[in-house]
Amino acid sequence: MKILISNASSDPIYMQILTQIRQSILSGELVAGDSLPSIRQLAKDLQVSVITTKRVYEELEKEKLIDSVVGKGCFVSGINQDFIREQRMKRLEEKMLEIIRESKELSMTEQDVIQLFTMLSEEETSS
Structure with a gap:
C-alpha cells in the first residue's frame, strides 16, 4: 500500500490518507485479513503526527472497513x-x-x- 501526501492539496493530510486507504480496500488492493501498519509506524513512514494516523484508523473503523485487535494491530475487516x-x-x-x-x-x-x-x-x- 503506497500513500502519497500532497502539500499542494486543499484536503487535510488525514483526509488524503483516509481516502487512499479507503480506496485500496474498496478496490480490492487490500483484502479482508490484510494487516495495516501500526498507527505509530504509519505516522513514521508518512512523517505525520500519530494523532493524524490515529484519526484515520478511527474513521476507517467507524466505516467498518478495518478492525482493531488489541495487542495485534489493525486489519482489513471481513465485511461482506x-x-x-x-x-x-x-x-x-x-x-x-x-x-x-x-x-x-x-x-x-x-x-x-x-x-x-x-x-x-x-x-x-x-x-
Whole structure:
C-alpha cells in the first residue's frame, strides 16, 4: 500500500490518507485479513503526527472497513462483499453527479454525455 501526501492539496493530510486507504480496500488492493501498519509506524513512514494516523484508523473503523485487535494491530475487516459493492456504488454515484454538474456547466445535453460515455467505453474496450 503506497500513500502519497500532497502539500499542494486543499484536503487535510488525514483526509488524503483516509481516502487512499479507503480506496485500496474498496478496490480490492487490500483484502479482508490484510494487516495495516501500526498507527505509530504509519505516522513514521508518512512523517505525520500519530494523532493524524490515529484519526484515520478511527474513521476507517467507524466505516467498518478495518478492525482493531488489541495487542495485534489493525486489519482489513471481513465485511461482506455486498457492503463493499454498496460503498463502491455510492462512490460511483458521487462521481456521476460530478459529471452531470460539469456537463451542465459546459451546456452539454444528456445525449452529448451519453455519446461521449459510449465513445470512451468503446475505446477502453478495444484497448
